[in-house]
């Protein structure tokens with residue numbers, strides 16, 4: 001029984017690692033010739049970290065990343081609107097959110113996978129369902145492989161999904177985002193904090209991802225696919241965020257231009273099904289969300305956990321229906337809440353109302369919602 005994973009991003013690598021741990025036969029194919037040194041960070045929430053603990057990579061993630069003890073949604077001057085100390089999560093799980101460089105996360109997952117099971121420079125082209133019940137996969141270089149089950153972990157622009165569900169659609173959120181990582185010593189009082197500063201229809205996020213390495217993101221409303229003149233991107237950001245805290249301007253000015261990425265923010269119009277027959281989508285391929293709750297990667301990691309455990313409990317059977325039943329409700333909540341949070345952050349009118357709501361939202365309610373988000377079911381094995 002062979003499982004073939006397409007895409008060695010966060011979801012594909014976590015799934016490969018989970019299969020490896022459970023002795024589930026697999027092979028994983030990635031179109032890129034090498035791992036990308038993408039200049040961006042990622043916040044790993046405690047639900048993702050519980051899975052990474054189960055996969056026995058948590059210690060390395062802690063070592064390579066930076067623990068966030070306090071998450072603040074604030075005004076442009078860094079003053080808090082909503083401020084959640086993470087101690088309660090630390091008490092329950094033994095850790096809080098970790099902010100880490102994406103390349104470091106990908107590398108540490110990649111390095112754990114036996115090299116005879118992971119194939120780079122192998123772009124998935126198409127699949128064909130054979131009469132035998134197997135699936136034939138063709139790659140960009142015209143080579144082929146056969147498999148019993150196919151798992152599309154090839155991200156928001158998934159080719160597996162496009163063939164499986166040709167009617168699926170990406171949704172543009174109306175927002176575009178720049179991200180950067182810069183070598184900079186933060187004042188110690190900010191070192192273990194995660195900030196998202198909400199201004200006038202724009203916002204800026206900050207967290208250290210490793211000692212003296214700071215990740216930032218800047219989000220504005222924009223037409224889709226608008227192009228930057230790379231030479232002036234820093235000036236553009238400086239002028240957009242001119243009235244933010246001096247730290248924001250310093251982060252922008254000290255980031256090398258080649259370390260600044262720009263992406264439109266999209267999600268995937270929810271699919272009625274993530275699977276058909278022996279083919280299933282996971283992570284962004286099946287349920288991409290906007291990044292406003294910092295949960296897209298975490299949900300891809302959760303997929304790895306649930307899928308591998310369900311396969312382990314039902315050896316040889318098709319578990320994709322069970323998998324979707326188990327995951328669908330939480331993923332739907334994330335996609336919807338994230339979409340509406342993004343809209344609220346950029347409200348044109350009612351900024352005062354927005355700030356009032358944030359400031360007066362009872363902490364207990366926020367914490368309860370966060371605990372729900374971080375919950376992971378336990379399997380007996």
Ligand SMILES: Cc1cc2nc3c(=O)[nH]c(=O)nc-3n(C[C@H](O)[C@H](O)[C@H](O)COP(=O)(O)OP(=O)(O)OC[C@H]3O[C@@H](n4cnc5c(N)ncnc54)[C@H](O)[C@@H]3O)c2cc1C
Pocket residue numbers: 006007008009010011012029030031032041042043044045122123124125153154155156158159177179217263265282283284285289291293294295296297298299300
């Ligand atoms: C601005 C921004 C900030 C974010 N911040 C956070 C955060 O703080 N926390 C969080 O949890 N999530 C965050 N996310 C979401 C997170 O990045 C994604 O949800 C996550 O990367 C999804 O993982 P994935 O493995 O499904 O897809 P991806 O990470 O996109 O990986 C897909 C992989 O498939 C490969 N691939 C594509 N096509 C093919 C093909 N044809 N053949 C073979 N391989 C292929 C790609 O090269 C890639 O390696 C953020 C997203 C954005 C845009």
